[in-house]
Amino acid sequence: MLIIERHGLDEIFNPTSIAVVGASPDPDKAGHQFFKGLIDLKFSGDIYPINLEGNDVLGFKGYRNLREVPGPVDYVIVAIPAHEVPKTIEDCATKGVKVTHIFSSGFSETGKDDRMKLETRIVDTAKKGNFHIIGPNCMGIYHPKIGLSNFGIFTSKENGPVCFISQSGGNNGDFARMGLVRGLRFSKLVSYGNGCDLDSTDFMEYFTWDPETKVICAYIEGIKDGRRFVKTLKEATAVKPVIILKGGLTEAGSRAVSSHTGSLAGSEGIWKALFRQTKALQVESLGEMIDVALAFSHMICPKGRRAGIVGIGGGASVAAADSCERAGLVVPRFMEDTMTQLEKITPIAGTGVKNPVDSPVGSRVSIPDYEKTLKLVASDPQIDFLIVHVTIDWYMRTPEDRKNLRDSTEALLRNKENFKKPVAAVLRSSHSLDTWKVFLEEQKQYLGGGIPVYLTLEDAADAISKLIQYHEFRGKVN
Amino acid sequence: MLIIERHGLDEIFNPTSIAVVGASPDPDKAGHQFFKGLIDLKFSGDIYPINLEGNDVLGFKGYRNLREVPGPVDYVIVAIPAHEVPKTIEDCATKGVKVTHIFSSGFSETGKDDRMKLETRIVDTAKKGNFHIIGPNCMGIYHPKIGLSNFGIFTSKENGPVCFISQSGGNNGDFARMGLVRGLRFSKLVSYGNGCDLDSTDFMEYFTWDPETKVICAYIEGIKDGRRFVKTLKEATAVKPVIILKGGLTEAGSRAVSSHTGSLAGSEGIWKALFRQTKALQVESLGEMIDVALAFSHMICPKGRRAGIVGIGGGASVAAADSCERAGLVVPRFMEDTMTQLEKITPIAGTGVKNPVDSPVGSRVSIPDYEKTLKLVASDPQIDFLIVHVTIDWYMRTPEDRKNLRDSTEALLRNKENFKKPVAAVLRSSHSLDTWKVFLEEQKQYLGGGIPVYLTLEDAADAISKLIQYHEFRGKVN
Numbered sequence: 001m002l003i004i005e006r007h008g009l010d011e012i013f014n015p016t017s018i019a020v021v022g023a024s025p026d027p028d029k030a031g032h033q034f035f036k037g038l039i040d041l042k043f044s045g046d047i048y049p050i051n052l053e054g055n056d057v058l059g060f061k062g063y064r065n066l067r068e069v070p071g072p073v074d075y076v077i078v079a080i081p082a083h084e085v086p087k088t089i090e091d092c093a094t095k096g097v098k099v100t101h102i103f104s105s106g107f108s109e110t111g112k113d114d115r116m117k118l119e120t121r122i123v124d125t126a127k128k129g130n131f132h133i134i135g136p137n138c139m140g141i142y143h144p145k146i147g148l149s150n151f152g153i154f155t156s157k158e159n160g161p162v163c164f165i166s167q168s169g170g171n172n173g174d175f176a177r178m179g180l181v182r183g184l185r186f187s188k189l190v191s192y193g194n195g196c197d198l199d200s201t202d203f204m205e206y207f208t209w210d211p212e213t214k215v216i217c218a219y220i221e222g223i224k225d226g227r228r229f230v231k232t233l234k235e236a237t238a239v240k241p242v243i244i245l246k247g248g249l250t251e252a253g254s255r256a257v258s259s260h261t262g263s264l265a266g267s268e269g270i271w272k273a274l275f276r277q278t279k280a281l282q283v284e285s286l287g288e289m290i291d292v293a294l295a296f297s298h299m300i301c302p303k304g305r306r307a308g309i310v311g312i313g314g315g316a317s318v319a320a321a322d323s324c325e326r327a328g329l330v331v332p333r334f335m336e337d338t339m340t341q342l343e344k345i346t347p348i349a350g351t352g353v354k355n356p357v358d359s360p361v362g363s364r365v366s367i368p369d370y371e372k373t374l375k376l377v378a379s380d381p382q383i384d385f386l387i388v389h390v391t392i393d394w395y396m397r398t399p400e401d402r403k404n405l406r407d408s409t410e411a412l413l414r415n416k417e418n419f420k421k422p423v424a425a426v427l428r429s430s431h432s433l434d435t436w437k438v439f440l441e442e443q444k445q446y447l448g449g450g451i452p453v454y455l456t457l458e459d460a461a462d463a464i465s466k467l468i469q470y471h472e473f474r475g476k477v478n
Numbered sequence: 479m480l481i482i483e484r485h486g487l488d489e490i491f492n493p494t495s496i497a498v499v500g501a502s503p504d505p506d507k508a509g510h511q512f513f514k515g516l517i518d519l520k521f522s523g524d525i526y527p528i529n530l531e532g533n534d535v536l537g538f539k540g541y542r543n544l545r546e547v548p549g550p551v552d553y554v555i556v557a558i559p560a561h562e563v564p565k566t567i568e569d570c571a572t573k574g575v576k577v578t579h580i581f582s583s584g585f586s587e588t589g590k591d592d593r594m595k596l597e598t599r600i601v602d603t604a605k606k607g608n609f610h611i612i613g614p615n616c617m618g619i620y621h622p623k624i625g626l627s628n629f630g631i632f633t634s635k636e637n638g639p640v641c642f643i644s645q646s647g648g649n650n651g652d653f654a655r656m657g658l659v660r661g662l663r664f665s666k667l668v669s670y671g672n673g674c675d676l677d678s679t680d681f682m683e684y685f686t687w688d689p690e691t692k693v694i695c696a697y698i699e700g701i702k703d704g705r706r707f708v709k710t711l712k713e714a715t716a717v718k719p720v721i722i723l724k725g726g727l728t729e730a731g732s733r734a735v736s737s738h739t740g741s742l743a744g745s746e747g748i749w750k751a752l753f754r755q756t757k758a759l760q761v762e763s764l765g766e767m768i769d770v771a772l773a774f775s776h777m778i779c780p781k782g783r784r785a786g787i788v789g790i791g792g793g794a795s796v797a798a799a800d801s802c803e804r805a806g807l808v809v810p811r812f813m814e815d816t817m818t819q820l821e822k823i824t825p826i827a828g829t830g831v832k833n834p835v836d837s838p839v840g841s842r843v844s845i846p847d848y849e850k851t852l853k854l855v856a857s858d859p860q861i862d863f864l865i866v867h868v869t870i871d872w873y874m875r876t877p878e879d880r881k882n883l884r885d886s887t888e889a890l891l892r893n894k895e896n897f898k899k900p901v902a903a904v905l906r907s908s909h910s911l912d913t914w915k916v917f918l919e920e921q922k923q924y925l926g927g928g929i930p931v932y933l934t935l936e937d938a939a940d941a942i943s944k945l946i947q948y949h950e951f952r953g954k955v956n
Contacts, residue, residue, distance in 0.1 A: 168793025259830025315646025
């Protein structure tokens with residue numbers, strides 16, 4: 001209700017002017033880094049540095065307080081010691097801002113009475129002043145499209161379909177940095193910390209209807225109004241996939257949650273029921289969240305759970321089959337005709353053609369025959385989607401090896417559209433610096449062709465299974 | 479029984495002369511690569527290239543067949559087409575070799591009658607000739623200490639406490655390459671493929687008593703004599719830890735196993751019982767095997783399951799606690815006195831001191847205070863071992879950040895011996911090329927100080943839990 005009475009979240013995520021309280025010329029100060037982040041990301045509106053001395057920062061005229069700023073201010077970032085925050089919040093009210101993001105920590109998360117009162121006081125001021133608070137104890141919003149930076153961590157305006165709602169600032173950064181390397185692109189990120197005003201439920205509601213967002217990811221430690229959260233989550237999953245990492249489901253984790261954001265973590269049983277009821281997808285780590293979000297970002301919806309697997313290595317083929325079945329996918333035998341055709345182009349010794357196909361491309365199978373293999377598997381009516389896997393280290397010895405790897409990737413990419421079935425790739429490697437460099441190069445090719453890339457067969461199988469799980473719920477599978 | 483009658487495995491793993499049948503001047507031939515591998519690894523004994531034309535290879539005098547070789551030959555590597563193999567095996571008998579490693583594939587693994595007969599024929603010849611066969615369809619032995627190379631994949635004579643018995647040649651290479659990057663060092667690797675003569679049970683028996691080996695790892699698709707395998711495995715786990723990845727436990731995986739090495743995979747229920755009965759440790763991927771082997775290679779035995787966790791990040795601390803408890807470890811509250819001391823040196827805001835300790839070293843906690851934190855946690859009687867975790871990306875912005883990361887590592891290393899408790903580290907990173915480079919540098923420091931390094935908190939918790947599980951069985955814990 002408050003959201004409607006006060007400024008809507010769409011305005012909050014799209015400010016046209018930002019002041020950074022605590023922005024000083026000292027590059028070690030958090031306020032400086034927030035301010036520099038806006039410059040680096042070329043924020044499209046006006047920006048104002050605020051510090052006690054009214055010093056200029058990075059060529060921008062400084063002000064001693066918000067009231068001195070000549071133009072209107074939509075969005076305020078506060079990076080000053082906790083006990084100085086209430087004064088600034090009062091200035092926010094006077095100035096008529098739309099939202100204040102409090103980076104500063106030292107509030108209710110400490111569990112100390114006086115600090116909790118401090119937090120209550122600023123919430124009251126904000127309510128009376130008709131503006132919202134994000135935080136305290138958080139990194140705030142990253143909205144790359146308009147250049148709204150989050151602590152200056154990210155310097156790219158490139159954007160994409162994934163949002164992240166995070167109670168933890170560290171997880172917010174880690175998820176985004178790891179995700180960027182793996183090919184995720186973000187609509188918006190928000191770290192909301194103690195969530196004294198706006199919290200996970202508000203953001204979930206906003207992203208449900210945000211046209212820039214196709215996939216909602218969330219890291220949650222605790223929620224305030226369980227009933228409203230469940231209702232909001234149900235509405236969200238009816239519109240788009242929601243992937244949640246719930247922190248603190250164990251006893252020690254719950255204790256850590258209370259030290260971190262002062263939240264009540266809730267029991268594992270309650271959360272299991274919540275996931276079942278709302279159809280949100282539960283993941284157990286940020287890494288798994290990235291894997292699942294990659295599937296939703298890059299794969300079309302498979303028509304069912306039946307995997308066709310093409311790769312190199314007998315042991316790896318066994319692992320591929322085991323991983324898929326453990327994740328609830330199906331690895332059916334190909335049609336007889338498919339196997340007959342595959343036998344003609346697959347070496348007899350030590351390889352399989354029943355599914356998985358062990359196709360030693362480059363060494364014992366030519367690129368044209370590999371291409372035929374892919375087409376045969378993709379067109380088999382027993383198969384709903386493809387998993388392709390290789391080990392990069394096997395293609396590192398000679399320039400010809402590297403060419404074979406590149407050519408096999410290209411053979412897949414030039415046929416992929418005709419398959420009309422989604423494809424995921426697994427690029428194993430030893431993670432030596434050399435192989436990791438090749439991984440990143442190859443990954444770029446795959447992502448450019450709309451194919452997500454996984455580090456292990458288990459990761460791929462888990463992500464695809466969750467992709468299908470969501471679509472089964474939405475009634476799009478079978 | 480055969481092992482005792484014929485040459486013992488110790489002789490087989492330590493040949494003084496090797497002939498490579500199929501070694502030709504053509505660098506694309508497998509035989510060439512095996513031969514070059516022996517040169518690169520500076521094999522300490524005599525080596526002879528054998529090819530139909532008797533061509534010299536890489537400066538070594540060539541012979542047309544084994545019989546022509548002037549001196550004795552202990553070990554023969556065979557890399558020629560399957561149908562030519564029986565003739566060479568007869569030559570092996572004539573020459574009086576100790577073992578023949580058949581790289582060539584195209585035998586029983588094809589499931590074809592004539593190919594199975596071919597395999598039976600060579601086994602008979604070997605039995606009559608009083609020598610052993612490794613393979614066919616495999617990579618053979620890597621014994622770095624004496625320079626016995628495996629396909630020339632590895633160029634280092636550096637060795638260590640871990641052996642690997644692998645039915646799959648690909649898994650053999652992948653495990654070793656990945657393991658090397660992560661700091662595993664190997665006593666011996668053996669890939670035995672179809673295992674027509676020597677198989678997993680023989681190697682398990684050998685490594686049980688091999689003084690170079692402290693940790694046995696094995697990838698197994700199928701076994702021949704279940705009763706003997708169980709007996710051998712029980713004897714092995716009574717002496718040293720055995721970590722097994724069993725391929726083909728699902729229906730599709732079992733089918734892939736039959737295509738790969740022609741083995742019968744066996745049901746999941748039977749294998750579960752086998753793991754329970756023998757106390758071998760089951761892992762589900764090569765990556766997990768590396769993680770567990772790292773713990774056994776680098777950590778002393780903790781006295782119990784109680785983890786003390788020191789790291790940076792509130793969300794990461796929650797994940798650390800959740801990961802430990804999910805893996806069956808315990809994260810107890812510290813003693814009151816420890817917490818009181820920690821409170822003095824830990825920032826009040828957004829951090830915890832109860833366990834995990836959220837210690838933002840570098841940004842808000844000085845190196846000396848971080849060092850104090852480590853000492854306080856390590857000396858808490860509630861704690862049996864330490865997990866230390868950081869995110870590398872948080873230390874990449876400035877040279878001072880990098881120095882803080884290095885200094886915090888050194889603070890741990892210079893105190894570790896005094897802790898008298900084992901330590902594991904988790905170095906999270908985005909895996910950008912820059913952060914991965916730093917990961918490898920830092921990892922080197924940690925490994926040098928006897929601390930294994932994990933990529934994620936879950937991996938660390940799982941590995942430590944399995945380390946303790948083995949020692950609990952051996953009666954060394956509590």
